[in-house]
Every structure is written in C-alpha cells, then in structure tokens.
Amino acid sequence: MIAEPLTCQPALVSMRDLDVRTVEALIHRAEEFKHGTELELTEPVYAANLFFENSTRTHTSFEIAERRLGLSVVDFNPQASSVSKGETLYDTCLTLAAVGVRLLVIRHSQDAYYQELLHQPALPVALINAGDGSGEHPSQSLLDMMTISETFGGFAGLKVAIVGDLNHSRVARSNMEVLQKLGAQVYFSGPEAWYDNQFDQFGQYLPIDELVEQVDVMMMLRVQHERHNDDSTFDQAAYHQQYGLTLARAARMKPEAIIMHPGPINRGVELASDLVESPRSKFVEQMRNGVFIRMAMIESVLRGNRLGGLA
Amino acid sequence: MIAEPLTCQPALVSMRDLDVRTVEALIHRAEEFKHGTELELTEPVYAANLFFENSTRTHTSFEIAERRLGLSVVDFNPQASSVSKGETLYDTCLTLAAVGVRLLVIRHSQDAYYQELLHQPALPVALINAGDGSGEHPSQSLLDMMTISETFGGFAGLKVAIVGDLNHSRVARSNMEVLQKLGAQVYFSGPEAWYDNQFDQFGQYLPIDELVEQVDVMMMLRVQHERHNDDSTFDQAAYHQQYGLTLARAARMKPEAIIMHPGPINRGVELASDLVESPRSKFVEQMRNGVFIRMAMIESVLRGNRLGGLA
Amino acid sequence: MIAEPLTCQPALVSMRDLDVRTVEALIHRAEEFKHGTELELTEPVYAANLFFENSTRTHTSFEIAERRLGLSVVDFNPQASSVSKGETLYDTCLTLAAVGVRLLVIRHSQDAYYQELLHQPALPVALINAGDGSGEHPSQSLLDMMTISETFGGFAGLKVAIVGDLNHSRVARSNMEVLQKLGAQVYFSGPEAWYDNQFDQFGQYLPIDELVEQVDVMMMLRVQHERHNDDSTFDQAAYHQQYGLTLARAARMKPEAIIMHPGPINRGVELASDLVESPRSKFVEQMRNGVFIRMAMIESVLRGNRLGGLA
Numbered sequence: 001m002i003a004e005p006l007t008c009q010p011a012l013v014s015m016r017d018l019d020v021r022t023v024e025a026l027i028h029r030a031e032e033f034k035h036g037t038e039l040e041l042t043e044p045v046y047a048a049n050l051f052f053e054n055s056t057r058t059h060t061s062f063e064i065a066e067r068r069l070g071l072s073v074v075d076f077n078p079q080a081s082s083v084s085k086g087e088t089l090y091d092t093c094l095t096l097a098a099v100g101v102r103l104l105v106i107r108h109s110q111d112a113y114y115q116e117l118l119h120q121p122a123l124p125v126a127l128i129n130a131g132d133g134s135g136e137h138p139s140q141s142l143l144d145m146m147t148i149s150e151t152f153g154g155f156a157g158l159k160v161a162i163v164g165d166l167n168h169s170r171v172a173r174s175n176m177e178v179l180q181k182l183g184a185q186v187y188f189s190g191p192e193a194w195y196d197n198q199f200d201q202f203g204q205y206l207p208i209d210e211l212v213e214q215v216d217v218m219m220m221l222r223v224q225h226e227r228h229n230d231d232s233t234f235d236q237a238a239y240h241q242q243y244g245l246t247l248a249r250a251a252r253m254k255p256e257a258i259i260m261h262p263g264p265i266n267r268g269v270e271l272a273s274d275l276v277e278s279p280r281s282k283f284v285e286q287m288r289n290g291v292f293i294r295m296a297m298i299e300s301v302l303r304g305n306r307l308g309g310l311a
Numbered sequence: 312m313i314a315e316p317l318t319c320q321p322a323l324v325s326m327r328d329l330d331v332r333t334v335e336a337l338i339h340r341a342e343e344f345k346h347g348t349e350l351e352l353t354e355p356v357y358a359a360n361l362f363f364e365n366s367t368r369t370h371t372s373f374e375i376a377e378r379r380l381g382l383s384v385v386d387f388n389p390q391a392s393s394v395s396k397g398e399t400l401y402d403t404c405l406t407l408a409a410v411g412v413r414l415l416v417i418r419h420s421q422d423a424y425y426q427e428l429l430h431q432p433a434l435p436v437a438l439i440n441a442g443d444g445s446g447e448h449p450s451q452s453l454l455d456m457m458t459i460s461e462t463f464g465g466f467a468g469l470k471v472a473i474v475g476d477l478n479h480s481r482v483a484r485s486n487m488e489v490l491q492k493l494g495a496q497v498y499f500s501g502p503e504a505w506y507d508n509q510f511d512q513f514g515q516y517l518p519i520d521e522l523v524e525q526v527d528v529m530m531m532l533r534v535q536h537e538r539h540n541d542d543s544t545f546d547q548a549a550y551h552q553q554y555g556l557t558l559a560r561a562a563r564m565k566p567e568a569i570i571m572h573p574g575p576i577n578r579g580v581e582l583a584s585d586l587v588e589s590p591r592s593k594f595v596e597q598m599r600n601g602v603f604i605r606m607a608m609i610e611s612v613l614r615g616n617r618l619g620g621l622a
Numbered sequence: 623m624i625a626e627p628l629t630c631q632p633a634l635v636s637m638r639d640l641d642v643r644t645v646e647a648l649i650h651r652a653e654e655f656k657h658g659t660e661l662e663l664t665e666p667v668y669a670a671n672l673f674f675e676n677s678t679r680t681h682t683s684f685e686i687a688e689r690r691l692g693l694s695v696v697d698f699n700p701q702a703s704s705v706s707k708g709e710t711l712y713d714t715c716l717t718l719a720a721v722g723v724r725l726l727v728i729r730h731s732q733d734a735y736y737q738e739l740l741h742q743p744a745l746p747v748a749l750i751n752a753g754d755g756s757g758e759h760p761s762q763s764l765l766d767m768m769t770i771s772e773t774f775g776g777f778a779g780l781k782v783a784i785v786g787d788l789n790h791s792r793v794a795r796s797n798m799e800v801l802q803k804l805g806a807q808v809y810f811s812g813p814e815a816w817y818d819n820q821f822d823q824f825g826q827y828l829p830i831d832e833l834v835e836q837v838d839v840m841m842m843l844r845v846q847h848e849r850h851n852d853d854s855t856f857d858q859a860a861y862h863q864q865y866g867l868t869l870a871r872a873a874r875m876k877p878e879a880i881i882m883h884p885g886p887i888n889r890g891v892e893l894a895s896d897l898v899e900s901p902r903s904k905f906v907e908q909m910r911n912g913v914f915i916r917m918a919m920i921e922s923v924l925r926g927n928r929l930g931g932l933a
Contacts, residue, residue, distance in 0.1 A: 046375060056704040057717045063696055064668060064721050074374055075386065075697065082367040086536065087575035091587075095368045095574065098598035099375050122588050122595065225708065263717065264709035276713075277744050284744065287720035357686060385685055386697065393678040397847065398886035402898075406679045406885065409909035410686050433899050433906065 008304035012297050013114045013129035015138050015174040020181050027146045029296035030289065033068075039299060040311035041070045047103040047298075048074045048096050051130070052083075055107060057263055057287055058130050058139065062105045065294035074101060090116050090123075097125045102307050103298060107131040126301035128294075137170040139297060140262050143290040144175055145182065147282050148217060150289070151258055155182035161211045164190040164221035164243065164270055166199065171262055172221055176202035187211050190221070190243050212249045219260045220245055220270040236269045245271040250280065258282050319615035323608050324425045324440035326449050326485040331492050338457045340607035341600065344379070350610060351622035352381045358414040358609075359385045359407050362441070363394075366418060368574055368598055369441050369450065373416045376605035385412060401427050401434075408436045413618050414609060418442040437612035439605075448481040450608060451573050452489055454601040455482070458593050459495075459528060461600070462569055466493035472522045475501040475532035475554065475581055477510065482573055483532055487513035498522050501532070501554050523560045530571045531556055531581040547580045556582040561591065569593050630926035634919050635736045635751035637760050637796040642803050649768045651918035652911065655690075661921060662933035663692045669725040669920075670696045670718050673752070674705075677729060679885055679909055680752050680761065684727045687916035696723060712738050712745075719747045724929050725920060729753040748923035750916075759792040761919060762884050765912040766797055767804065769904050770839060772911070773880055777804035783833045786812040786843030786865065786892055788821065793884055794843055798824035809833050812843070812865050834871045841882045842867055842892040858891045867893040872902065880904050 007025040009017070018026075047066045051059050066073050076096075083092055093104055103126045106114065111133035117123060131137040145155075152158055160179055166172045166188060176186050176199060186203030188195060189211050199205070212218065223239065240246060245259065250272065253259075259271065259281045267273035275281055302310055318336040320328070329337075358377045362370050377384050387407075394403055404415055414437045417425065422444035428434060442448045456466075463469055471490055477483045477499060487497050487510060497514030499506060500522050510516070523529065534550065551557060556570065561583065564570075570582065570592045578584035586592055613621055629647040631639070640648075669688045673681050688695050698718075705714055715726055725748045728736065733755035739745060753759040767777075774780055782801055788794045788810060798808050798821060808825030810817060811833050821827070834840065845861065862868060867881065872894065875881075881893065881903045889895035897903055924932055 044378070046378075048371070051702060054702050054704060054707060056698075056709065056714055057721065059702070060670070060696055060698070060718060060723070061721045064723075067666070067668075067694055067696075068722075072378055073697070074371055074378075075384070076367075076371070077388065077699065077702075079390075079701075080362060080365050080370070080388075082365060082575040085365060085575055086577070087367065088578070091575060091578075092367055094595065095598055096371060098595045099368065099372045099602050100379075100599075101371070101375075264704040264707055264713060266708070267710070267713075284716065284720045287717055288722075291721050355689070357689075359682070383689055385682055385689075386695070387678075387682070388699065390701075391673060391676050391681070391699075393676060393886040396676060396886055397888070398678065399889070402886060402889075403678055405906065406909055407682060409906045410679065410683045410913050411690075411910075412682070412686075 007296070007300045009300050010304045011114070011118055011127040012138060012301050013118070013127065014136050015141050015178050023142065023145060023178060023182065026142055026293065026296045026300065027149050029299065030146050030292040031150070033292040033295045034289070039069045041309055042311050043309050045071045045103065045302070045309040046074050046101045047071045047105065048076045048101045050076050050078065050104060050106045052078045052108045053131065057290070058107065061287070061290040062130060062294050065291050065298060066103070068291065069295055069298060071103065089113060093117055093123055093125065097123050102126060102309065103128070103302060105130050109133050111135045124305070124307060126305040126307070128297055128301055131170055134168060135170060136174050138174065139290065139294050140171045141174040141178055142297065143286055143293045144171070144219070144260060144262070145178060146289045146293050147260065147286050151282065152216065155179065155184045158184040158217065159187065159215040160184050160217040160219060161187040161189055161215040162219045162221065163188070163208060163245070165194050165223050166190055166221065167194045167196055168224045169221045175219065187215060208243060208249065213252050213254065216254065216257050217260060218245055218253065218257065222262060222264065223266055223269055236266070240269055244269060245275060247272045247274060250275055250278070253280065260286060263287065318607070318611045320611050321615045322425070322429055322438040323449060323612050324429070324438065325447050326452050326489050334453065334456060334489060334493065337453055337604065337607045337611065338460050340610065341457050341603040342461070344603040344606045345600070350380045352620055353622055354620050356382045356414065356613070356620040357385050357412045358382045358416065359387045359412045361387050361389065361415060361417045363389045363419045364442065368601070369418065372598065372601040373441060373605050376602050376609060377414070379602065380606055380609055382414065400424060404428055404434055404436065408434050413437060413620065414439070414613060416441050420444050422446045435616070435618060437616040437618070439608055439612055442481055445479060446481060447485050449485065450601065450605050451482045452485040453608065454597055454604045455486060455530070455571060455573070456489060456493065457600045457604050458571065458597050462593065463527065466490065466495045469495040469528065470498065470526040471495050471528040471530060472498040472500055472526040473530045473532065474499070474519060474556070476505050476534050477501060477532065478505045478507055479535045480532045486530065498526060519554060519560065524563050524565065527565065527568050528571060529556055529564065529568065533573060533575065534577055534580055536577070547577070551580055555580060556586060558583045558585060561586055561589070564591065571597060574598065629918070629922045631922050632926045633736070633740055633749040634760060634923050635740070635749065636758050637763050637800050645764065645767060645800060645804065648764055648915065648918045648922065649771050651921065652768050652914040653772070655914040655917045656911070661691045663931055664933050665931050667693045667725065667924070667931040668696050668723045669693045669727065670698045670723045672698050672700065672726060672728045674700045674730045675753065679912070680729065683909065683912040684752060684916050687913050687920060688725070690913065691917055691920060693725065711735060715739055715745055715747065719745050724748060724931065725750070725924060727752050731755050733757045746927070746929060748927045748929070750919055750923055753792055756790060757792060758796050760796065761912065761916050762793045763796040763800055764919065765908055765915045766793070766841070766882060766884070767800060768911045768915050769882065769908050773904065774838065777801065777806045780806040780839065781809065781837040782806050782839040782841060783809040783811055783837040784841045784843065785810070785830060785867070787816050787845050788812055788843065789816045789818055790846045791843045797841065809837060830865060830871065835874050835876065838876065838879050839882060840867055840875065840879065844884060844886065845888055845891055847888070858888070862891055866891060867897060869894045869896060872897055872900070875902065882908060885909065
C-alpha cells in the first residue's frame with residue numbers, strides 16, 4: 001500500500017501547471033520506480049497511446065512504463081482509426097473512454113490540442129500530453145530534470161546551456177522555464193535566427209565557444225529538419241562547425257560536465273557522432289530515466305482522476 | 312464453471328443466422344458480463360483482429376472485449392501484411408490458424424468476404440464478422456438491441472425510427488429485420504433517394520416531423536461521406552434542417568424517448584452537436600454495451616467451435 | 623528448471639554461424655516446446671519486432687512464439703517510428719535497449735543490416751534476423767529442417783529438390799548449404815535464368831520432370847513478383863506448366879514424398895491450388911513448426927546474452 005503522493009494531477013499536459021514541489025516529487029517517485037518500487041492494481045486498467053505524429057522513443061517508453069505499472073495497453077493506429085473518417089479528437093477520446101480506456105497518452109501536431117479534452121465531465125479519463133505541435137513535451141522535460149538531478153544532486157547554481165534549434169524545440173521552452181524555477185542558471189547558443197528575444201528573461205545568449213568551458217550541462221537540441229521548409233539549403237557540416245558540439249569543443253568541457261540530447265540525434269550535426277556514447281553523454285541514461293519518470297506521471301494522473309484501479 | 316449457453320455459433324457473420332431466442336440469449340449473457348461475470352480460460356487463447364477498413368470504436372471494443380475475457384490479442388496490421396504481396400484472405404487466415412490463432416475478427420470492404428472462410432475443415436478458427444462491405448455489422452446490431460432492451464425492458468410494441476442513409480448503412484438493414492422479428496414497429500425517414508422500396512416490408516416511411524413525436528427510439532444513421540461520390544455538393548446544413556435531429560425536433564420527442572447513433576457522428580449533420588451528450592442520448596451507453604455484447608459473441612463462437620481453452 | 627542447452631547464441635542472424643550440432647539442438651528444443659515444455663521467467667522480458675518489410679506469417683509467428691515464452695511484446699510500427707525522421711537503425715535499437723527491450727527481431731530490406739548491430743557493447747540486446755534483403759531468413763530455414771526431420775527422422779541420404787526462384791529466395795541459399803551439411807542430397811530446378819552456377823557445389827540442376835519421381839521433398843519457392851522488374855510480362859500459366867508442381871507431376875511423386883512451400887503461395891503458379899491442402903503438403907505443418915523453432919531461437923539468444931529473465 002502506497003501513501004498517496006503529493007503529485008496527483010487530473011491531467012499532465014504542460015510544465016507550467018507544475019510547481020517546483022511537484023516536479024521534485026515526480027522525480028523522487030521516478031527514482032523509487034527505478035529502484036524497484038512496484039504499483040499494485042486492484043483491477044485491469046486499460047491505456048491507449050494516440051500518436052498522431054511519428055515517434056519511437058516516446059511511444060515505446062510510455063508503452064513500457066504502462067506495462068511495468070501493470071496496465072493493459074490497447075492498440076491504436078491513427079492511420080486506421082475513424083479520425084480518417086473526420087471524427088473529432090474529442091469524439092475519439094469519448095469512444096475510448098466509453099469502451100473502458102482510463103488513460104490516454106496523446107501526441108498531436110496541433111498546439112494545445114488538449115484544451116478541448118480538459119474539464120469534460122463526459123470524459124472520465126486520465127490524460128498525458130506526449131507532445132503538442134510546437135507546444136510542449138512535459139515527459140521529456142521531466143526526464144531531463146531527473147537526469148540532471150541524479151547526476152548533480154540538485155539544481156542550485158548549476159549552469160545549463162541549451163543549444164540549437166530553440167525556436168522549433170518543444171522541449172527548450174519548457175526546460176528554460178523549469179530550470180530557472182529550480183534554481184539553475186540558463187545559457188543559450190545556436191543560430192541567432194533560431195533565437196527569440198523573449199528567451200532573454202530566462203538566460204543569456206552566447207556563442208558556443210564562450211559557453212563550452214563554463215557550463216555543467218550542454219543540452220544539445222535536435223535540428224528539426226522535418227519542421228524547416230528550407231531544408232535543401234541546410235549545410236550540415238557548416239552547422240556542426242559553427243554551432244555544434246565538435247570533438248574539439250567537447251574536450252574543453254569541465255571534467256564533470258555532461259552532454260544531453262533528447263534524440264533522435266542527427267549524428268555529426270548537433271554533436272560529433274563519437275560523442276553519443278562517450279562517458280560524458282547522458283543520452284542513453286535520459287532514455288532509461290524516461291521510462292521511470294513516465295511511470296511517475298501515469299501514477300499521478302491515475303490517482304488524480306480517482307477512477308480506481310490503483311491500490 | 313459456466314453451463315454451456317444456448318447461443319453457441321460456429322461463426323457469427325450475419326444477423327440472419329440468429330433467431331430471436333439466440334439474440335435474446337446473447338443480450339442476456341452480455342448483461343451478465345456487464346455485471347461482472349468473468350470467463351475462465353484453461354490455456355492461452357490467441358485472437359487476431361483483421362481490420363481492412365478503418366475503425367476506432369469497433370476495433371478497440373473488440374480488443375477490450377477479448378482482453379476482458381483473458382484472450383491474448385495478436386497484432387495484425389493489414390498494410391504490413393502479406394495481403395500486400397497478393398496473398399488471398401483465405402491463405403492469410405490459414406496462416407494465422409496454423410500459428411495458433413483461434414479467433415479471427417474481420418472487417419473487410421468486400422461483401423460477404425466470409426463465405427470463402429466458412430465450413431473449411433483446414434481452418435479451425437472461430438470467426439466474427441466485424442463489418443463486410445455494404446453488407447452487415449452484427450456486433451453493432453446486437454449492441455443496439457441490447458441498449459434498447461436495457462432501456463425499455465423489451466421490444467413488444469416499441470416504435471423505432473431508423474433515419475438517414477438507409478441504403479449505405481451496414482446496420483440499418485440488419486436492424487429493421489431483427490427489430491421486426493423482436494416485435495417492434497419500425498419506421499423510416501431521411502432522403503427518399505437513400506430509401507429503397509424493399510424496406511416497405513419492414514416498416515413505414517414518413518417525414519421526420521411526422522415521426523419525432525410518436526416514436527420511442529430515434530436511431531440516427533451516419534451520413535457515409537466516404538461512400539458517396541457526389542460528396543462535394545453535399546450541403547450539411549441543409550441536410551440537418553431537412554432530415555436531421557435538430558434541437559427543435561428533439562424537444563418534441565416523448566419524455567422517455569431516446570436517441571441512438573452508431574458513431575462516428577457528423578456533429579451538426581445527423582443530429583445537433585449538443586444532443587450527443589444530452590440525457591436522451593444513448594451514444595456513450597451504446598459504446599459501453601458494445602464491449603459486453605462482443606464478449607458474449609466471442610464466447611459463443613469459441614464454444615461453438617469446441618477448440619478448447621474455455622472452462 | 624532447465625539445464626542450459628548447447629545452442630546459446632549471442633545473436634542469430636545467419637545459418638552460416640550454426641554448425642550441424644547447433645541446428646540439431648535447436649530442432650530438438652523446438653520439438654520439446656511442441657510437446658508442451660514451458661519456459662519460466664524470473665522477471666518481465668520485453669521484446670520488439672521491427673518489420674521494415676511486409677510479413678504476416680513470420681511477424682505473427684515470432685509474436686506468438688514470444689508470448690508462449692511469456693515475453694511482453696512491445697508495439698513497433700516502422701511507418702510511425704523515428705526512422706522516418708532519419709534516425710539510423712543503430713540509434714533506434716539503442717533507444718529500444720535503453721527503455722528496456724531485451725530482444726529485437728528485425729526484418730529489413732538491406733542485406734546484412736545486422737552487421738552494424740553486432741558486438742556493440744552499448745547494445746545489450748538479443749538479436750534475431752527475421753530476413754535481410756536478399757540475404758538470409760534463418761528462422762524459415764530452421765523450420766524447414768525441423769519439418770523434414772520430423773517427417774523422415776533424419777537427413778542422411780534424403781533427396782531434396784529446391785525448385786523455382788532460386789536467385790531471389792532468401793531461404794534457398796541457406797537451405798542448400800544446411801541440407802548438404804546435414805547429409806541430404808540436393809537438386810535444383812526452375813527457370814535457368816534464376817539459377818546461378820555457383821549453386822553447382824551444393825547439388826545438381828535438372829528439369830522438374832526428371833526430378834519429381836525420385837526426390838523425397840519438393841521444396842517449391844515463391845515467385846517473388848515484388849522483386850521482379852519485368853512482372854507485367856510474366857506468364858503465370860506458362861510458368862506453372864513448365865516449372866511448377868502441377869497435379870499431373872504431383873501424382874508421379876514417391877508415395878511418402880512431401881511438398882513444402884515457405885508461403886505466401888501464388889496458387890496456380892508454383893504449385894496447383896488443390897495441392898496446398900493435399901495430404902502430401904506440409905505447408906500448414908511448416909507454419910505450425912515455425913512457432914516452436916522460433917521459441918527455441920529466442921531462448922537461445924536470450925540465454926546467450928546472459929541478460930537475465932530466464933529461470
């Protein structure tokens with residue numbers, strides 16, 4: 001029997017809804033799951049993962065998190081769903097709730113798609129946002145915070161650089177906000193065209209060569225080729241030399257400093273291919289932690305919805 | 312241990328194969344499942360859902376019904392199957408039976424596709440038709456009957472209107488036949504171009520405004536945009552005013568009368584969007600009952616095939 | 623508790639890596655599974671099946687083999703994966719390993735795709751090749767050997783004809799090599815344009831009418847329409863008459879001789895449609911055995927990787 005944690009959420013759709021205490025509680029709970037804590041179900045709980053955009057790591061990670069918690073995962077293929085007959089997302093969710101699905105994990109190309117799903121009495125489901133358009137990606141933010149917390153034991157005074165495609169990254173905006181709230185010092189780098197002056201409130205923009213020696217965390221963002229229209233003119237080698245984490249730059253990092261990347265990686269663009277599995281790189285650990293933070297998120301929304309099924 | 316029910320079927324492909332007693336027995340069994348009856352399996356039973364046409368509610372509902380019965384559901388994606396290498400449906404089913412699948416639930420665009428699968432000694436599987444072309448959709452018919460039975464306690468003397476795209480609906484034809492057999496009085500409405508004179512044997516055609524005050528059930532059919540060629544000229548607002556269940560018409564319904572819809576709904580076309588979650592609407596209850604009626608159907612064909620696995 | 627068998631493999635990607643003793647041990651183990659032996663898991667083991675090429679029988683067979691062993695099968699749809707964002711196969715596998723997947727079963731259009739996945743310390747997974755380009759298809763080879771072994775009790779002196787699309791068949795090359803190693807006598811037939819002189823080292827090429835009366839096994843290969851460019855000019859009836867197993871030819875086979883086909887069958891091309899379910903045909907038995915041989919393969923690589931989970 002587990003005492004009800006302090007992190008119960010009716011839905012988990014945006015990092016903005018989470019105060020520092022909740023973020024820390026979720027990380028703490030994820031660490032418990034990582035060390036073997038198991039959840040007890042009193043009856044079958046069905047989950048459906050609705051991924052309207054492509055994903056390997058997020059989709060699989062949620063599925064394994066669900067299964068580790070003992071949930072039953074129902075197959076949902078958007079291409080083969082009634083969405084292709086023009087059904088609204090709300091009506092699709094209504095259907096899934098009616099047949100007994102109690103947790104919906106949704107990735108969708110529309111910003112804030114979840115607004116029409118919240119506070120609907122007819123939708124007795126727990127909801128997690130697995131990425132909305134160019135909006136947010138809270139499970140990625142939380143696994144990043146968990147990985148930093150695990151490595152450094154906390155955030156106070158930590159220097160974190162977020163580097164690259166800041167404007168197109170679902171996770172950059174969430175991370176700069178939450179890092180500031182948690183007490184870290186944030187820096188930015190990457191092409192100035194991909195930088196927005198509103199980021200100034202969260203940290204300082206600097207060329208990568210001025211950053212690389214001082215920060216504790218180099219958080220490299222993926223170049224989102226699929227979101228750029230002018231992809232054909234993009235010069236990967238030039239980007240790597242000017243904005244990327246080259247082997248030479250990595251060699252100048254502080255001894256304990258780490259490299260992070262949300263994946264999928266464009267090897268040789270954001271960072272040198274050989275760095276992916278270097279001892280500095282937390283890439284694999286981020287993915288590993290992703291399962292446990294998602295377990296904590298799922299438990300939180302299931303408890304917050306009080307639909308039963310959890311001991 | 313459950314006494315063998317009276318509803319065993321070697322396959323469940325058409326409502327025409329089911330007499331009144333069998334329909335009632337399936338509804339009764341579904342109500343038992345709804346009230347918590349569980350099935351005992353003596354060994355793993357594998358099921359595969361072959362949906363060659365898009366579906367959310369029917370596909371998910373069958374999958375949850377299978378899992379609630381304890382079956383193991385095997386992933387089948389038609390786009391990634393050997394059907395795309397020109398394999399016949401029969402040979403695909405032969406393959407699935409050979410590797411150990413014992414229940415096949417199939418939706419296919421070809422009318423009566425199941426004919427080539429029945430009475431094949433080499434195919435030791437239980438078969439359920441989840442929709443064939445413009446043929447039938449027995450699980451939808453049965454869940455409709457279950458919902459009416461649950462609401463009114465029976466069918467004798469009940470007045471049921473089936474309204475809309477009668478010619479293109481897989482479920483309209485089945486429902487008019489079975490409703491007549493069960494003792495209800497059937498009425499029709501909708502565009503005359505979508506009405507066939509052969510329906511006269513089952514009930515009377517009337518304009519919706521002459522029906523709406525007298526009937527106990529307004530069964531609204533989905534406008535099957537994907538089956539109409541002249542879609543571009545279809546005027547949704549005009550349809551709604553002339554043939555749809557507007558708010559004004561709904562206000563004229565008898566106090567206890569209900570609204571049904573098989574989904575997915577074209578909101579504002581067949582019925583006013585606000586009616587979907589009105590107290591009159593059985594839309595969500597129909598979907599909920601769908602899981603239990605499918606459990607009853609699955610049990611029936613598994614027992615009828617005597618392939619073992621059920622206590 | 624099962625004594626560790628002699629067939630442990632870190633990965634199972636090519637028949638060339640398997641000596642005669644290992645092939646025999648895998649067949650022996652598969653027969654034990656066929657007779658009801660069960661594996662005990664000490665913790666959940668997650669498997670993912672990555673099928674980048676279409677398949678019904680191999681995909682479903684691996685999935686059922688995994689489930690019969692008690693593994694948890696994680697959904698993976700290549701069309702919806704990050705591979706479509708340009709992620710390398712290696713990075714996709716790294717992701718799946720990081721989130722906890724311990725067995726990868728992969729089919730891919732690239733020959734020897736698995737080379738970049740072997741001997742990678744960062745990839746702590748068991749790997750099975752379910753077909754690589756025009757390379758190999760070891761689980762098909764092994765189920766063929768199991769079916770022959772079961773029927774005739776051994777291979778010594780057995781005459782086996784491999785007939786048809788020898789050059790485009792993933793399984794023909796593996797089978798001629800392993801059959802020779804196991805002591806069988808190999809013959810070939812089919813269009814000369816689809817025969818390569820390097821096959822001479824494994825057996826003799828003969829017209830089908832000179833073979834059909836002497837051999838114990840007629841192993842018919844599928845005409846791989848999807849791999850031929852000149853498909854439109856291919857005359858199915860002419861192929862059947864000249865190279866296929868017609869009813870007349872089948873009637874001339876030895877009393878105990880059998881017909882094999884890897885599926886999917888082009889009925890009326892490689893063999894007469896009526897032969898598919900004839901008593902001579904081992905088509906269904908091959909598919910049935912496929913589940914058990916795959917169970918043996920999976921156990922072998924899981925034990926060979928010593929990642930735990932098996933009692």
